[in-house]
Amino acid sequence: MHVDLDAFFAAVEEKNHPEYVGKPIIVGADPKQGKGRGVVSTCNYVAREFGVRSAMPISRAWRLCPHGVYLPVNYELYEQVSTRIMSILRKYADRFEQVGIDEAFLEISQKASSFEEAERIAREIKSAIRDSEGLTCSVGIGPNKLVAKIASDYRKPDGLTVVREDSMKHFLHPLSVEKIWGIGKKTKERLNSMGIRTIGDLSSCDVARLRKQFGSLGEEFHRMSQGIDESDVLEESPPKSFSREHTFQEDTSDKSQIQSTINDLCTDVASQVSRNGFLFRTVTIKIRYEDFETHTRSRTLPFATSNPESLKVTAARLFDPFLPENKRIRLLGVRASSLTKKTKQRILEI
DNA sequence: TCTGGGGTCCTAGGACCC
DNA sequence: TCTGGGGTCCTAGGACCC
Numbered sequence: 001m002h003v004d005l006d007a008f009f010a011a012v013e014e015k016n017h018p019e020y021v022g023k024p025i026i027v028g029a030d031p032k033q034g035k036g037r038g039v040v041s042t043c044n045y046v047a048r049e050f051g052v053r054s055a056m057p058i059s060r061a062w063r064l065c066p067h068g069v070y071l072p073v074n075y076e077l078y079e080q081v082s083t084r085i086m087s088i089l090r091k092y093a094d095r096f097e098q099v100g101i102d103e104a105f106l107e108i109s110q111k112a113s114s115f116e117e118a119e120r121i122a123r124e125i126k127s128a129i130r131d132s133e134g135l136t137c138s139v140g141i142g143p144n145k146l147v148a149k150i151a152s153d154y155r156k157p158d159g160l161t162v163v164r165e166d167s168m169k170h171f172l173h174p175l176s177v178e179k180i181w182g183i184g185k186k187t188k189e190r191l192n193s194m195g196i197r198t199i200g201d202l203s204s205c206d207v208a209r210l211r212k213q214f215g216s217l218g219e220e221f222h223r224m225s226q227g228i229d230e231s232d233v234l235e236e237s238p239p240k241s242f243s244r245e246h247t248f249q250e251d252t253s254d255k256s257q258i259q260s261t262i263n264d265l266c267t268d269v270a271s272q273v274s275r276n277g278f279l280f281r282t283v284t285i286k287i288r289y290e291d292f293e294t295h296t297r298s299r300t301l302p303f304a305t306s307n308p309e310s311l312k313v314t315a316a317r318l319f320d321p322f323l324p325e326n327k328r329i330r331l332l333g334v335r336a337s338s339l340t341k342k343t344k345q346r347i348l349e350i
Numbered sequence: 351t352c353t354g355g356g357g358t359c360c361t362a363g364g365a366c367c368c
Numbered sequence: 369t370c371t372g373g374g375g376t377c378c379t380a381g382g383a384c385c386c
Binding site for chain 3: 054055099100102181182184185186187284294295296297299
């Protein structure tokens, strides 16, 4: 089973502000009368009627819907609501896998002996979330994660879609290839140019042709187009990296602003690493110029540390050759990876 | 249209080791 | 003189997800 909370950020805001009900709500960057930088994080269904979508530039949303209610992202609040909902969902699952803040997979093969039983559980989950938080979700039930996820997306909001093994092909074949997890804008375009538009087209395509174009990923696409997915519902796995990045309100070449931003990013990342009890070895910096040209540079240290000074020194060295350009800078980022769990005692190697 | 922020995974090439 | 084969680690970029 896949459970997806409907327009989650916007729905939480709507719940907390009854005066917004019925109005278009757009959660994301500050629109600044159409001059704002950044994107729409989530919008409610009223806003969608105006053509507003997630990930759309906020300036475009402003043009489409100037009278909408624009709100900043209140991540702490959504996190609290999410935590409560996830603990409800967990109770219904043999195994549970949270995906992001607003989605989860539930392995329910033991708790439900049939698809009818699964559907009953889904209805119970939907009313539990409605009763406790006043929010709706869309649920998909299928023979595997792939099909369940596509099914939850099939009817929204407040949907419930059950796809049994015998109707899987019927369900999948007419859908756009983009519905398959891992096929985004670029891959969709490449597939379209090969004459492949629907999942049905993909399934009838020769595997060798897909292999030639996409390598082993092509074989995986072909398997998924048949509804084949062996992946397990996995409980939480440890993080692989911590990062922070910042896009300036206005592109800048001001040295002191750049320096203090790098410093702040490093301080934040180092404290995140420590707070979570990790040490890092690899430092990656990211820089994006005004023309959107983007570079990353990384360096792996011979030792693991959580010292913010080590991060700052390494990051400064990596940034150095990118700073004196005559181009202005749009974004700076810092990432720490190659993480190891900090142990109580570390052995000093001589 | 003018493009956030926090992540994961994959690929390809190169260095290096046995 | 013209160069194997297997493996690991590192780096840069890109696609994708929420």
